[in-house]
Amino acid sequence: MTLHLAVALDGAGWHPAAWRDATARAGALFDPDYWLDLVRTAERGKLDFVTIEDALGLQSSRFDGLDGRADRVKGRLDALLVAARAAPVTSRIGLVPTVTVTHTEPFHVSTQLATLDYLSTGRAGWRPQVSARPGEADHFGRRQFPTIDPIAADDPATAAFIAERFAEAADHVEAVRRLWDSWEDDAEIRDVATGRFVDRDKLHYVDFTGRFFSVKGPSITPRPPQGQPVVTALAHARVPYEFAAASADVVYVTPTSTDDAARIVAEVRSLPAAHELKVFADVTVFLDPDRKARLDRIDPGYASDAHTYVGDPAGLADLLLDWRTAGIEGFRLRPGVLPADLSAIVDGLLPILRAHGAFRTDYTATTLRGHLGLRAAANRYATTGGAA
Amino acid sequence: MKQIILAAHFPGVNNTTVWSDPASGSQIAFDSFARFARTAERGKFDFFFLAEGLRLREQRGLIHDLDVVGRPDSVTLLAGLAAVTSHLGLAATVNATYNEPYELARKLASLDHLTGGRAGWNVVTTSDAFTGENFRRGGYLERADRYTRAAEVLRTARELWDTWPADELVADAAAGVFARHGDPGAFSHTGQHVEIHGHFTVPRSPQGRPLIIQAGDSDPGREFAARDADAIFSRHGTLEAGKAFYADVKGRMAAYGRHPDELKILPASTFVLGDTEAEARDKAHHIRRQQVSPQTAILLLEQLWNKDLSDHDPDGPLPAFDPVADDDSIIKGRTRLFDDHVATAREWRAMAEAKNLGIRDLIIEVTGRQTFIGTPATVAATLDEFVQNDAADGFILVPHIVPGGLDDFVDTVVPLLQERGVFRADYATSTLRGHLGLEV
Numbered sequence: 001m002t003l004h005l006a007v008a009l010d011g012a013g014w015h016p017a018a019w020r021d022a023t024a025r026a027g028a029l030f031d032p033d034y035w036l037d038l039v040r041t042a043e044r045g046k047l048d049f050v051t052i053e054d055a056l057g058l059q060s061s062r063f064d065g066l067d068g069r070a071d072r073v074k075g076r077l078d079a080l081l082v083a084a085r086a087a088p089v090t091s092r093i094g095l096v097p098t099v100t101v102t103h104t105e106p107f108h109v110s111t112q113l114a115t116l117d118y119l120s121t122g123r124a125g126w127r128p129q130v131s132a133r134p135g136e137a138d139h140f141g142r143r144q145f146p147t148i149d150p151i152a153a154d155d156p157a158t159a160a161f162i163a164e165r166f167a168e169a170a171d172h173v174e175a176v177r178r179l180w181d182s183w184e185d186d187a188e189i190r191d192v193a194t195g196r197f198v199d200r201d202k203l204h205y206v207d208f209t210g211r212f213f214s215v216k217g218p219s220i221t222p223r224p225p226q227g228q229p230v231v232t233a234l235a236h237a238r239v240p241y242e243f244a245a246a247s248a249d250v251v252y253v254t255p256t257s258t259d260d261a262a263r264i265v266a267e268v269r270s271l272p273a274a275h276e277l278k279v280f281a282d283v284t285v286f287l288d289p290d291r292k293a294r295l296d297r298i299d300p301g302y303a304s305d306a307h308t309y310v311g312d313p314a315g316l317a318d319l320l321l322d323w324r325t326a327g328i329e330g331f332r333l334r335p336g337v338l339p340a341d342l343s344a345i346v347d348g349l350l351p352i353l354r355a356h357g358a359f360r361t362d363y364t365a366t367t368l369r370g371h372l373g374l375r376a377a378a379n380r381y382a383t384t385g386g387a388a
Numbered sequence: 389m390k391q392i393i394l395a396a397h398f399p400g401v402n403n404t405t406v407w408s409d410p411a412s413g414s415q416i417a418f419d420s421f422a423r424f425a426r427t428a429e430r431g432k433f434d435f436f437f438l439a440e441g442l443r444l445r446e447q448r449g450l451i452h453d454l455d456v457v458g459r460p461d462s463v464t465l466l467a468g469l470a471a472v473t474s475h476l477g478l479a480a481t482v483n484a485t486y487n488e489p490y491e492l493a494r495k496l497a498s499l500d501h502l503t504g505g506r507a508g509w510n511v512v513t514t515s516d517a518f519t520g521e522n523f524r525r526g527g528y529l530e531r532a533d534r535y536t537r538a539a540e541v542l543r544t545a546r547e548l549w550d551t552w553p554a555d556e557l558v559a560d561a562a563a564g565v566f567a568r569h570g571d572p573g574a575f576s577h578t579g580q581h582v583e584i585h586g587h588f589t590v591p592r593s594p595q596g597r598p599l600i601i602q603a604g605d606s607d608p609g610r611e612f613a614a615r616d617a618d619a620i621f622s623r624h625g626t627l628e629a630g631k632a633f634y635a636d637v638k639g640r641m642a643a644y645g646r647h648p649d650e651l652k653i654l655p656a657s658t659f660v661l662g663d664t665e666a667e668a669r670d671k672a673h674h675i676r677r678q679q680v681s682p683q684t685a686i687l688l689l690e691q692l693w694n695k696d697l698s699d700h701d702p703d704g705p706l707p708a709f710d711p712v713a714d715d716d717s718i719i720k721g722r723t724r725l726f727d728d729h730v731a732t733a734r735e736w737r738a739m740a741e742a743k744n745l746g747i748r749d750l751i752i753e754v755t756g757r758q759t760f761i762g763t764p765a766t767v768a769a770t771l772d773e774f775v776q777n778d779a780a781d782g783f784i785l786v787p788h789i790v791p792g793g794l795d796d797f798v799d800t801v802v803p804l805l806q807e808r809g810v811f812r813a814d815y816a817t818s819t820l821r822g823h824l825g826l827e828v
Contacts, residue, residue, distance in 0.1 A: 020561035027559040030591050032470070032502045056490065058571055058587045066587065068570035075552075075572065075589050078498035084467035085502045088418065104491065107442070107522045108461065115460040119418050119468035139490040141584040142524075188458065192408045195683030198458075200451040203444065216521035218444060218451075222416050222458040298564070 003320060003358050004280065004330025004372060006096070007042050007345065009035070010053035011073040013337040014284050016061070017299035019073050021291060023340045030077055032085050038339055039086040042093055045346035046360050048371045049094025051127055051232070051332060054079035056100050057136040061301065064147045065135060071299065080112055087119035094368030096125035096232055102165060103131060103140045106175035106208075106215055114180060117224035122367035125230035128173055128247070130165045130240075153237065166243045171210040173231060173247040178206035180228055181379045182218035204381040227377035230368050234282065236305060238267075245271040249374055250278045252332050254306045258322050265327035278372060281328045282306035283320075286336040287313055287344035295337070306334060313348030321358060330372075392775050392810050393619075393652055393782025393824060394802075395479070396428035397437045399790050401445070403688070404658070405456045406678040406788050413791050415456050420791040421465060422472045427791075431798030432812050434823045435477025435508055435599075436469065437621075437784055438462045442486055443519045445721035447687060448696055452721075454684050463495050470503040477820030479508030479601060485537060486514065486523045489544040489582055496598050497549055497590040505594030505819035505828070510601040510621060513538045518720045535608040537581040542600065542616055544577045544584070549597045551575050551588040595828050599820045614640035618826055619652040621784055625759045630655060630779030652781040652824055658758040659785060661796050665762055672761045675788055676752045685748035688755060691719050692729055692736070703746040706737050758788075768804035775810065 012019035012026055019026035028034040035052075042050045058074050060067045079097035087095055095116060099109055109126075117124035131137070137145040148158045187202035206217030233244040234252045244251035251268060255261035265279055284304045286292035292310050296302060309316050320331055335341035353359040365371050398421060399405040406412060414420045425436045440462050445452040462480035469478055478499070482492060500507040513534035520526045551573040558565045573588035602609065602617035613620045614637055624633045630653075638648040660675060662668030680688070682702035690697045694712040711729040726732050740750045760767045774780045787793025805811035821828045 019559065019566060020564065022561075024561070026561060026566065027557070029559075030501050030557075032504075055589075056494075058573065058589055060571075066571040070567060070570040071564040072566060074567045074570075075557075075591050077501055077590060078495050080464065081467040081495065081498045081502055084464045085470055088422070088468050088471040103488070105486070105523050108487070111461040112464045115464040115468075118416060118460060119465070121418070135586050139584055139586045140488050141582065142488075183458070190407055195681040196453045197407050197456055198451075198453050200453045203451050213524040214521070214526070215523075216443070220441060220444060220459055221461065 001329070002360060003324060003353065004048045004278065005359060006047060006049045006051060006094075006280070006330065006332045007342055008051045008053065008282070008332050008334040009038055009338065010334075011076070011338075013341060014304065014334045015286070015292070015295045015299075015302050015336045016072050017295040018337040020298055021295060021337050021340065024337065025339070026073075029073065030075070032082075035082050036086055036089060038342060039090055039093060039095070041339060041342055041346055043090050045350050046363055047093060048330065049096050049123075049125055049368055051096040052079035052082050052098060054098040054100070055129070055136070056103060056131055056139055057133055063133065063150055080116060083124075084116050084119050087116060087123070090120070092123070092363045092366065094123045094125050094230065094371060095120055096127055096230065096368075098127045098129050100131045100136075101128045101169045101172035103136065103142070106172050106213065107179065107219075109172070110176040110179035110219055111221040113176070113229050114219065114221040114224040117226055117229050122225035122369070124224065124226065125232055125368050127232045127234065128169055129234075130169050132162065132165050163239055166239050168212045170243055170247050171208070171212055175206065175208040175210075175213070175215045177228060177231075178208055178380070179215065179217055179219040180223060181381050182206050183223045184379055184382050185223055185227070187222065223379065226367050226369050227379060230372060230374065241268050242271055244268070245274040245277055248277065250280055250330070250372065252280045252282045254282050255323065255326075255328075256307050258326050261323045261326035261328050269327070278329050279327065280330040280332050281323055282332045282334060284308045284334040284336055285316060285341055285345065286310045287316065287341050287348060291337060291340070304334075313344060313352055316349055317352040317356070320353070321356065324358075389810055390775050390781070391812070391825075392771060392805060393654060394431070394433045394811065395435045395437050395477075395654060395782070395784040396424065396433050396794055397439070397656065397784050397786040398424055399456075399787055399793060400439045401441060401455055401457050401459060403455045403684045404679050404786070404788055405790065406675065407456050408678055408681070409789060411792055412789050415790055416458050416460065418468060421460075421469060423791040424794060425469045425473050425476060427794045427798055429473045429476040431794070431802045432815060433476060434782070435479050435506075435820055436466075436473075437479045437510070438465060438481060440481035440483060440512065441721065442483060442514065443522055443721050445719065447690065447719045452687075454681065454687055463499055466507070467499055467502050470506070475506070475815040475818060477506045477508055477599065477823055478503055479510055479599060479820070481510040481512055481603075484511050484513055484541040485534065486519065486525060487541070489541045490548065490584060490588075492541065493545040493548040493588065494590055496545070497593045500593030500595050500598050501590070505821075507593070507595065508599035508601055508820050510603055511538055511542055511617075512603055516720070533581075535604075535612050539612055539616060540579045540581045544579070544582050546597055547575055547577055548588045549593065552590070552592045554592050557591055595819050595821050599824065599826070610637050611640060613637060613651065614646070615644045617651060618821070618824070619654055622653055622655045624655050624779075625657065627774060627777065627779045630774060631777065634778050634780065650826065654782050654784045655759075655780050656786055657760060657783040658788065659760040659767060659797060660758045661762070661764055661767060661800060663763065665766065668761050668763060672758050676757065679788065680748060680752045680755065682748055685751040688751050689747055692726055692733055694718050694729060700747060702748045706733075706740050706747060706750065764800035764804055768801050768808065771801075771805065772808055772810050
């Protein structure tokens with residue numbers, strides 16, 4: 001079975017000093033051309049998709065507030081809009097922006113992602129992201145969040161707070177998914193004889209009511225080309241695994257070894273509804289060890305929630321193929337330095353994987369669901385045709 | 389001579405958008421938007437304009453099924469259009485009631501970066517609980533609070549857009565300084581509707597702030613525009629009404645220390661072109677019949693009568709009884725259309741009897757013909773007359789069909805306006821504010 005491969009784009013890369021590398025384009029991080037070049041490079045490599053990081057607050061090395069550091073990248077453009085800007089000038093690659101679910105409106109998120117799916121004719125995905133930072137809640141002024149230490153998740157109050165945020169996230173994704181289905185695919189009829197543009201019997205109220213919000217529906221946007229754009233989730237522990245199993249099509253887990261990967265895959269697979277979930281592993285990659293060493297000297301504060309690979313492309317290929325034996329179906333590679341490590345993935349890693357028959361030589365599908373081998377999304381409201 | 393501003397409104401979810409014609413294309417496929425926007429750019433238009441609605445309209449408790457329905461998220465769509473255009477301004481209608489200022493400001497600043505300074509925001513409000521049922525905020529905003537909230541959301545957005553100084557980004561690798569302030573974008577806003585603080589994440593955008601458009605015609609709406617807007621999407625289609633509106637709104641600006649040139653008046657305008665005046669009139673009538681199908685005629689009549697009239701013959705006489713005087717409108721999800729239902733119904737009945745019109749023909753007569761009907765030469769002359777006589781600074785053109793509805797205007801009227809020296813032959817600036825001659 002061939003691997004699925006994605007890259008995670010963020011700023012100048014995942015090393016905090018990446019922007020200071022001689023190859024970096026630090027002055028262009030808010031320039032659309034910078035992002036288009038990255039996405040095109042990934043598409044040249046026939047990757048399944050790119051993800052684009054985002055948050056509703058400034059980057060910080062601290063969870064409990066801002067870090068005041070002028071020597072690190074601060075600021076981001078809205079990731080979904082970056083994806084939208086790239087959609088018309090690419091043709092195959094999946095586009096998966098991060099969109100926070102904690103403070104946003106499910107109705108807007110639903111139509112925004114559906115619109116991205118129209119712009120890309122079926123290549124949209126989404127990484128719903130929980131926001132637990134009190135500073136981000138203050139940007140909305142509706143709720144006050146406590147300062148928590150995510151490392152101390154066994155503290156009962158912290159655990160309850162985190163569980164509540166993921167429960168809200170699950171509600172958000174459910175409301176969005178219902179809104180995507182709220183128009184049946186053949187709702188538009190243009191029937192001159194009866195004067196009707198749309199068959200209203202094929203438009204559905206979603207009537208979502210939960211603890212955090214309610215949404216009436218139907219959507220203002222017709223069902224997107226994929227029916228259900230691909231939902232992906234980053235997960236490091238039991239609560240987010242359960243969120244991913246219940247709400248997502250793809251989960252990114254963070255093993256540290258082959259054995260750890262096997263353990264995590266078994267845990268995820270044991271969850272209800274996880275049988276159709278694609279399990280990806282996140283790995284941060286530095287394909288030039290000397291560059292990594294230089295950047296570590298400039299800023300020794302590099303840390304990652306994911307395994308960090310430092311070495312040549314052949315060694316990375318070995319790691320990916322090894323983890324595949326543990327049940328990992330794909331990888332989201334986080335380039336340590338952009339665009340250098342992305343280019344090294346495309347031009348160094350991929351030829352080796354292809355030589356092993358472990359990665360596609362060309363796209364065989366036009367949609368993101370197609371690249372991932374996900375079956376056509378049935379519409380939960382369809383009364384005729386389309387229903388599974 | 390004043391230069392004419394031209395904007396192109398992608399036809400939306402009203403009966404004026406004709407879907408039954410063979411030339412009518414998809415209302416949702418990106419290709420339709422791309423083709424329409426490229427045509428506007430070929431015509432050197434100032435900007436593309438997209439409307440918004442956050443709940444499907446209903447009548448008599450049922451989703452309205454006669455008009456075009458279904459649309460994209462406006463800001464997302466414009467980010468896509470940025471990829472297929474290079475100079476055209478891109479303006480999105482975004483609701484100030486059901487969006488939070490931090491997220492909204494972030495989206496619009498991002499759009500301004502991604503378009504290279506071509507973003508515009510048409511600020512609208514919605515007060516009804518009907519639309520609120522789709523949102524966390526839910527419920528109802530008192531009508532009087534609509535503009536105070538809109539004004540505060542806009543004011544907050546401006547504060548956020550101004551948080552990053554133009555020289556904040558340094559990206560000096562050797563010195564190890566990316567942004568001059570370690571944590572840029574600090575803000576704090578406390579007001580009646582918005583109480584937020586923290587840090588904004590988007591560097592100052594090419595225009596500093598997007599073009600601000602306002603569309604309401606009420607007194608508070610006009611006041612809001614005089615104080616805060618760069619352009620008004622107005623609805624006054626005749627020379628006299630346009631002049632009165634123009635004078636009224638521009639006259640309000642001095643109180644806010646603004647010069648009249650800082651606000652552009654752009655009436656929404658429809659047009660029909662023909663080789664002769666007679667041909668244009670015939671085409672206009674044909675389009676009006678497409679816009680008002682027999683079913684649509686009954687539906688529009690119901691909006692005045694506030695009552696189920698589905699048993700009436702579209703070609704027969706108007707109801708003999710008066711409308712239901714009831715505040716609970718049978719139509720949900722659109723603006724209130726009539727002030728005095730009974731008086732309007734009596735006028736309509738009198739007109740129908742005088743001209744011997746059935747329901748459909750009466751509706752065609754009273755719901756407004758196209759604004760400009762004629763040959764390219766007469767339409768160009770009329771547009772110019774409106775602008776030179778201060779009935780408008782330009783026009784937001786609303787074609788009746790997607791995606792080709794702008795083609796004949798761009799091919800035949802634009803060259804005549806250029807010959808008159810009242811419309812650009814090519815873009816002289818790269819930003820939307822620049823196109824309109826506003827300070828960036």
